[in-house]
Amino acid sequence: MRPRHASRARAGALPAAGVLMTLVLAGCGGGGFAGEERAQSEGGTTEVRMLVNITPNLTQTYWEGLVKTFEQANPGIDVKIEAPSGKGVADTLQQQLAAGNAPDVVETLMADETLAPQMLDLSDQPWVKDTPLAQEAALDGKIYTVGVGEQAQSLVFYNKTAFDKAGITEPPKTWDELTEAMGKLKDAGYLPLRTAGDFVTGLQLLQLSGPAKAVAHPNWYQDVKAGTLKAGESMLPYLERYKSWLDKGYLDKNALGLKYADAEASFLSGKAGMYVMGSWFTAAEADAKKDFEVGVFPAPVDEGQSYPGPQGATMAAPYMILKSTPHKDAALKLVQWLVTDKAAVASQLQQDGNFRTGVEREFTPLEREVQKILDEAPAKVAQGEGYGADTLPKGFNSAWNTEVQGLYVGKSPRDVATAVDRWLDSRS
Amino acid sequence: MRSGIARGQGLATAIMVVPATVLYAVMLVVPVGLAFYLSLTDWDGFSANPAVVGLDNYGRLLGDPELRRAALVTLLVAGAGTAGLNLLGLGFALLVNGRSRANTFFRMVLFYPHVLSALVVGFLWSAILGTTGAVNSFITQRGGEVLPFLSDPAWATVTMIAVLVWAGFGVNVVLYLAGLQAVPHSLIEAAQIDGATRWQTFRNVTLPALGPSVTVNVVLSLVTLLKTYDLVVSLTAGGPAGQTQTVAYLILWNSFHDARLGFGSAQSVVLMVVTAALAFVVTRLRRRGETAAHQ
Numbered sequence: 030m031r032p033r034h035a036s037r038a039r040a041g042a043l044p045a046a047g048v049l050m051t052l053v054l055a056g057c058g059g060g061g062f063a064g065e066e067r068a069q070s071e072g073g074t075t076e077v078r079m080l081v082n083i084t085p086n087l088t089q090t091y092w093e094g095l096v097k098t099f100e101q102a103n104p105g106i107d108v109k110i111e112a113p114s115g116k117g118v119a120d121t122l123q124q125q126l127a128a129g130n131a132p133d134v135v136e137t138l139m140a141d142e143t144l145a146p147q148m149l150d151l152s153d154q155p156w157v158k159d160t161p162l163a164q165e166a167a168l169d170g171k172i173y174t175v176g177v178g179e180q181a182q183s184l185v186f187y188n189k190t191a192f193d194k195a196g197i198t199e200p201p202k203t204w205d206e207l208t209e210a211m212g213k214l215k216d217a218g219y220l221p222l223r224t225a226g227d228f229v230t231g232l233q234l235l236q237l238s239g240p241a242k243a244v245a246h247p248n249w250y251q252d253v254k255a256g257t258l259k260a261g262e263s264m265l266p267y268l269e270r271y272k273s274w275l276d277k278g279y280l281d282k283n284a285l286g287l288k289y290a291d292a293e294a295s296f297l298s299g300k301a302g303m304y305v306m307g308s309w310f311t312a313a314e315a316d317a318k319k320d321f322e323v324g325v326f327p328a329p330v331d332e333g334q335s336y337p338g339p340q341g342a343t344m345a346a347p348y349m350i351l352k353s354t355p356h357k358d359a360a361l362k363l364v365q366w367l368v369t370d371k372a373a374v375a376s377q378l379q380q381d382g383n384f385r386t387g388v389e390r391e392f393t394p395l396e397r398e399v400q401k402i403l404d405e406a407p408a409k410v411a412q413g414e415g416y417g418a419d420t421l422p423k424g425f426n427s428a429w430n431t432e433v434q435g436l437y438v439g440k441s442p443r444d445v446a447t448a449v450d451r452w453l454d455s456r457s
Numbered sequence: 458m459r460s461g462i463a464r465g466q467g468l469a470t471a472i473m474v475v476p477a478t479v480l481y482a483v484m485l486v487v488p489v490g491l492a493f494y495l496s497l498t499d500w501d502g503f504s505a506n507p508a509v510v511g512l513d514n515y516g517r518l519l520g521d522p523e524l525r526r527a528a529l530v531t532l533l534v535a536g537a538g539t540a541g542l543n544l545l546g547l548g549f550a551l552l553v554n555g556r557s558r559a560n561t562f563f564r565m566v567l568f569y570p571h572v573l574s575a576l577v578v579g580f581l582w583s584a585i586l587g588t589t590g591a592v593n594s595f596i597t598q599r600g601g602e603v604l605p606f607l608s609d610p611a612w613a614t615v616t617m618i619a620v621l622v623w624a625g626f627g628v629n630v631v632l633y634l635a636g637l638q639a640v641p642h643s644l645i646e647a648a649q650i651d652g653a654t655r656w657q658t659f660r661n662v663t664l665p666a667l668g669p670s671v672t673v674n675v676v677l678s679l680v681t682l683l684k685t686y687d688l689v690v691s692l693t694a695g696g697p698a699g700q701t702q703t704v705a706y707l708i709l710w711n712s713f714h715d716a717r718l719g720f721g722s723a724q725s726v727v728l729m730v731v732t733a734a735l736a737f738v739v740t741r742l743r744r745r746g747e748t749a750a751h752q
Contacts, residue, residue, distance in 0.1 A: 120713035123502035143501050143716050226608065226696050285697035286588030286608030295589060424715035434698035438610050455517075 075359045076107045080122060082137040083112045086312060086381045095376060099366050106359045133354040134364060139166055139347045139416045140173035143423065148173040149350040154361065160368045161385055162344045165409070166417040174347045174416075175368045177377045178385035181308040181403050182341030182412040183239040183328035186395075190321040191219045191302040200326035202336040204241065204270060207329045211279040214302035222274065223301035225292030226285035230437075231430030233305040235413050238267040240338025241331045243410045250411060250419035253453065260421075260453055261432075261446030268433070268442035275436060285437050297323075307343075308399045312382030315393045325398050327406070340406035344416070345383035422456035489729070496723035501716040514723035524724065526699065527707045534618055534703060535682040535735075541622035542678045543671070546629020551659075553630070554637050564634070568627035578624045579691025583607060586616060610700035613693050617701050621688055625681070629674050636670025637663070668747035675743065676736050683732045704728050 081092050089112055096108040111132055113121040118137040125131045126147065140148050145168050151157050152172045158164070160175045167173075185207075187200065192210075195217035201207040211221035224233060242249060242263065252258035274280050281287075287295065296304035297317040304310070305328070314323050327337035348367055350360045367373055375390045377383070384400050392400065403409075411419035413426045432445045432452075440448075496514055500507035518524055549567055553560040570578065585591045586606035593603045606616045640663055648658045686705040689695055695702035695710070702710075704724065712721030 116713065119716075120502075123713060123716070123718075126503055143503050147503055227694055281588070283588045283603045283605050283608040286586075286590075286593075286603075286605060288583065288587065288694075291587060291589050424711075424717075427710070427714065431696070431699040434696055437608070438698045438700065440698070451522075455521075 073105060074107050075105055075356050076109055077134060077354075077356055077359045077363055078109045078111055078132040079134040079136065079363070080111045080113065080118055080125070080132040082118050084381075091380060095373065096363070098373070099363060099370075102366075103359075103362060106363065108363060131351045131353055133351055133356055133360040135349050135351065136346060138174075138349065139344060140168050140349060141416070141420045141423065142168070144349070145171070145173055147352055149352050149354070149357070149360075151175060151350070151361075151364075154365070156365050156369050162342065162409070162416075165411070165419075166344055166347070168417055168420075174344065174349050175364060176344035176348065177346040177368050177374050178344075178383040178388070179308075179403060179409070180343045180345045180383055181399055181406075182343060183236050183338075184308060184310075184325050184399065184402065185237070185303050185305050185328055186296070186310060186314070186323055186325050187303045188219070188296075188299060188301065188321050189324050190299070191217065192324075195219065195302065200324070201329050203329050203332050203334075204267075205332060208270070208274070208279075211274060211302070212277075215277075215279060217302075220281055220301040221279040221303060223292055223296040223304045224280050224284040225287040225289060225295075226434065227287075227289045227292075228427065228430055229287075229289050229292055230285065231426065231433040232413065234264075234267060234271055234433055235426075235429065236307065236341060237305050237328050238264065239341040239410065239412060240328050241334060242267070243339040243341075243408070244330060244334045250415050250421065253421065256457070259446075259450045261449030264449070265442055265446045268436065268445050271433070272436050272442050282437065285434055308384060308396075308403075309382045311393065311396045311399055314395055315382075323395055325395060325402065327402050335407075337402070337406060339408040339410040340403060341412035342403070342406075342409035343412055345381065345385075346377050422453065424456070425453070428452040492722045492729075493726055495719055496726050498719045498722075500719045500722075502713065502718040503716065507719065510719065514720045515727075517720065518723055518727060523699070523702070523707060524704070527702045527704045530614065530701060531683060531685070531703045531705075533614065534621065534685055535679055537618050538621050538625075538682040538685075539675060539678040541618065542626045542629050542682075543674050545622060545626040546674060547633050547667075547671075549626070549630045550633035550637055554634060564630065567630050570624045571627040573624065575624065575687035576691045578620060579688045579693075582616075582620045583692050607693055608697055610697055613697055613701050617688065617692055620692060621682065621685065624688070625678070629678065632674050632677075633667070633670055636667045640666040665747075668743070672740060672743035672747070676739055679739060680732055680736050683728070683735070 079092075079096070081087070083089055083092075089110060092110040096110065100106060100108055115121040115124055118135065122131070122135055122138065131147075138144060150171045150173060152167075152170070157172050157175050161177075161179050163172050163175050166176075185200070191214055192200075195210070195213040197210050197213055201210045214221040224230060246252060246258060246263055249258065249260075249263065253260045253263075271280075275282065284292075292304070293306075293310065293313050295301060297314065297319055299319060299321050327340060330336050330338040346367075348364045350357070350364055354360050367377070371388070374385065374388055378385055378388060379390050382396065384396075384403055386400075386404055411417070413429075414421050414423065429449055432440075432448045435445050435448070436442065495507075497509055497511060498507040499510050499513075549563075553563045553567070573581075583590065587593070588603055588605075588608055590606075592606070597603060605612045607613050644662050644666065645658055648662045653661070684705045685703045686709060689701060689703055689706045693701040695706055705728065708721045708724045708728065711724065712718045
């Protein structure tokens with residue numbers, strides 16, 4: 030056992046080191062300073078600081094408006110919304126933790142082996158068991174993360190006009206049917222599948238292969254972690270199929286020059302037949318002006334597997350409470366309200382195009398189709414780096430993405446698979 | 458009496474030096490020391506108790522294929538970029554060296570890209586050169602093929618260097634202008650009286666006199682380009698297929714995205730040492746060249 034004073038000395042030195050390290054690495058400070066006075070119970074009011082993700086949908090104004098209702102119902106609690114001062118929530122939290130200035134609540138991140146030691150165990154809270162994917166995201170049986178809803182991951186959005194013109198009467202259910210549909214779309218003058226650079230390349234292939242892979246390898250994450258299954262090797266059939274699509278001209282060979290937003294705009298302009306993306310795409314679809322209808326179907330499965338396969342699902346708007354919070358009760362009250370209050374939940378789902386079984390909100394026709402897919406999915410499985418017990422080392426998504434992009438620049442599927450496995454070996 | 462005055466002056470000097478020394482220590486020496494300390498740990502940026510792993514992180518650097526690739530890209534960017542910045546900087550400085558309103562205007566125009574944030578520059582050029590960007594839209598609307606400015610590794614690297622040069626050469630113009638204005642006019646007049654052509658005057662009078670400016674420009678360009686990060690984020694995001702990742706980009710990515718601050722610190726220590734060594738070597742070589750030119 031480590032002597033108590035020694036442990037404290039190290040813990041005390043590290044925040045200072047962190048602040049200075051941040052200056053060295055990032056070229057900027059941020060996140061405050063260790064020992065900074067924190068507003069606590071001033072005038073009988075408790076200030077709960079919540080670090081949130083700011084996006085075009087989830088603006089600072091939206092967050093402040095959302096928590097206003099909570100503040101009115103709880104006059105003693107003042108919620109302070111904090112936007113990331115760094116590149117995103119994760120690195121901002123790193124800076125704040127290092128500076129001894131961590132928030133009370135953090136949104137967007139999910140507990141993994143790195144974050145869990147800093148977070149409050151919520152397992153004993155009676156309300157957590159009714160929140161979506163809480164059990165699936167549990168780590169060693171402990172629930173640290175609770176969310177508002179779900180995001181479906183393995184979805185293929187399609188241009189109904191393009192499908193009609195190409196003579197495709199039924200959305201494809203298997204990878205073979207998908208390939209066949211691509212051929213017809215190409216013949217009809219459409220780009221069969223819109224792909225892109227950025228983080229999209231790898232994400233799309235993970236989303237597309239998710240259901241088939243989950244059936245072929247039901248314990249994929251655990252097996253990969255245990256080293257009994259090679260991730261790259263298990264993905265080789267999908268990499269080979271993807272490469273064959275590139276070779277046949279079913280994918281845009283210059284797609285890597287497109288950013289995420291460009292890809293979305295390109296599909297919504299009507300030039301492409303299909304676009305693989307998560308359910309949040311419905312929000313962009315609802316706002317877009319277009320002269321065709323968009324449909325959606327679950328990602329295909331392999332020959333012989335039952336369709337639809339397990340649906341990749343991730344937690345929408347995940348919340349965690351920092352273990353270091355001096356306002357545990359207020360923070361718990363806030364998070365409980367955010368993930369269980371009907372109006373707050375509906376508002377967050379609506380704002381970011383997310384879903385939760387049993388929660389009614391205003392749906393677009395496309396959103397209703399997505400909700401149906403989620404409701405009818407035989408199972409929900411982790412996606413990408415995963416969560417809870419199904420978590421791969423941090424950085425897997427981007428390493429996978431980089432390697433999959435290699436298919437566009439001359440790498441063979443085998444080389445990509447080997448590189449992915451090498452990356453995982455180096456992190457194990 | 459005199460020794461008392463000298464002691465007083467010494468004390469005053471020491472007092473005046475203290476603030477700068479403290480600032481230097483706090484802002485540079487301590488962070489560098491901490492970076493080295495952290496490079497010996499497995500700190501993930503979140504935990505309060507990182508374990509000391511000795512030189513493990515440095516050992517991993519040697520076998521890291523990502524770092525090898527990023528190091529090559531960084532050297533290419535630094536080498537080609539330094540050449541581009543200095544050739545363009547000197548060329549335009551010669552063009553706008555005279556005193557006129559037009560030159561004042563052109564100096565401002567040339568310096569303007571440097572005023573923009575590198576992030577803005579990157580997004581701007583990706584909107585122009587991306588697959589569906591302005592240039593490619595223009596080409597495809599006229600039946601042409603898309604040019605892979607950002608989707609082909611070789612094209613993307615060249616594009617990145619070109620944008621870096623575009624965004625940065627204004628500073629070199631200013632530095633070379635300062636150098637040109639310090640060249641004694643009498644020397645140029647003497648060369649002209651002796652019948653030297655404009656090229657001979659430049660080659661044998663102006664350029665040797667610009668030696669110190671060249672050294673400053675080359676070293677500054679090299680050091681700046683070895684740390685290229687923000688333009689990579691906004692222009693290529695390190696792609697396609699990681700082929701435009703620079704070492705600085707990789708350091709930030711490993712440290713914060715992959716939560717491997719210990720490993721990232723080891724990379725940053727190595728980058729710092731390599732940058733300092735290169736700057737030292739270039740400065741020494743330039744000084745030797747300048748001395749030879751004056752003899």
